[in-house]
Amino acid sequence: MKTIVILTGSGISAESGVPTFRDNGGLWCSHRIEDVATPEAYLRNPALVQEFYNMRRKQLKEVKPNAAHLALAELAAQWDGKYFLITQNVDDLHERAGEGKTLGDGFALWHMHGELRKARCGVSEEIFPWDENITVETRCPCCKKPGRLRPHIVWFGEMPLYMDRIYHALRDCDLFLSIGTSGNVYPAAGFVHEVRASGRGHTVELNMEPSNGHTLFEEKIYGPATRVVPEYVTRILAGAIL
Numbered sequence: 067m068k069t070i071v072i073l074t075g076s077g078i079s080a081e082s083g084v085p086t087f088r089d090n091g092g093l094w095c096s097h098r099i100e101d102v103a104t105p106e107a108y109l110r111n112p113a114l115v116q117e118f119y120n121m122r123r124k125q126l127k128e129v130k131p132n133a134a135h136l137a138l139a140e141l142a143a144q145w146d147g148k149y150f151l152i153t154q155n156v157d158d159l160h161e162r163a164g165e166g167k168t169l170g171d172g173f174a175l176w177h178m179h180g181e182l183r184k185a186r187c188g189v190s191e192e193i194f195p196w197d198e199n200i201t202v203e204t205r206c207p208c209c210k211k212p213g214r215l216r217p218h219i220v221w222f223g224e225m226p227l228y229m230d231r232i233y234h235a236l237r238d239c240d241l242f243l244s245i246g247t248s249g250n251v252y253p254a255a256g257f258v259h260e261v262r263a264s265g266r267g268h269t270v271e272l273n274m275e276p277s278n279g280h281t282l283f284e285e286k287i288y289g290p291a292t293r294v295v296p297e298y299v300t301r302i303l304a305g306a307i308l
């Protein structure tokens with residue numbers, strides 16, 4: 067039974083109309099990380115931070131999964147080994163493409179940077195499904211008090227989620243695909259090192275252009291995700307890779 071581990075970044079959602087971060091016109095061109103994506107920013111100006119995530123959460127209603135998301139969901143459904151999808155993305159396009167139907171032993175979808183469609187109480191740490199705006203007046207469902215509910219997003223300086231399970235999967239995998247990420251942000255940018263250290267997994271980068279870590283990948287395929295991902299999934303399912 068072979069194990070596939072996949073890491074996705076904002077590039078896989080770009081052709082769905084979700085902005086990336088560091089491309090021209092990306093989110094970090096119009097917003098400063100230190101103003102909207104750190105715990106200090108939230109303490110300093112919670113309304114500004116909430117508005118940034120309210121805008122992104124609202125936008126989810128206008129976008130849909132693309133051929134790359136659908137191809138990965140097809141792979142998850144057909145793969146007879148273990149399949150772990152780690153996403154840096156906080157959108158729900160992997161779920162809406164059908165990932166998650168097959169969750170169970172040997173399948174997982176981990177949002178290591180959190181999820182736009184969830185909110186978290188800053189006191190109890192309880193997590194709630196959330197599709198509406200959050201403001202400083204919003205009362206959290208557990209404490210019933212305003213000003214405690216925050217986006218369930220991992221900000222810079224906070225610990226990404228599911229890291230123990232992620233490192234275990236990386237060391238145990240036979241194939242590691244890195245899709246649509248610039249390799250700028252750790253720990254995700256270091257995952258390919260973990261796979262190489264195990265001496266077992268074949269490492270593949272599928273991206274629009276070489277990422278910061280491109281030299282670390284044994285195989286590199288460049289082009290739009292909606293073309294290169296379905297093509298690669300077809301090769302995997304035809305038995306041409308593992």
Ligand code: APR
Nearest residue numbers: 075076077080086087088154246247248251273274290291
């Ligand atoms: N097809 C494939 N790749 C694409 C496409 C596309 N259509 N469009 C863009 N890309 C690639 C870009 O070439 C770039 O390498 O996707 C990558 C996007 O890089 P970033 O904007 O840096 O996004 P990402 O790597 O996901 O950022 C990682 O940084 O700011 C934090 O938390 C945020 O999760 C995010 C993390």
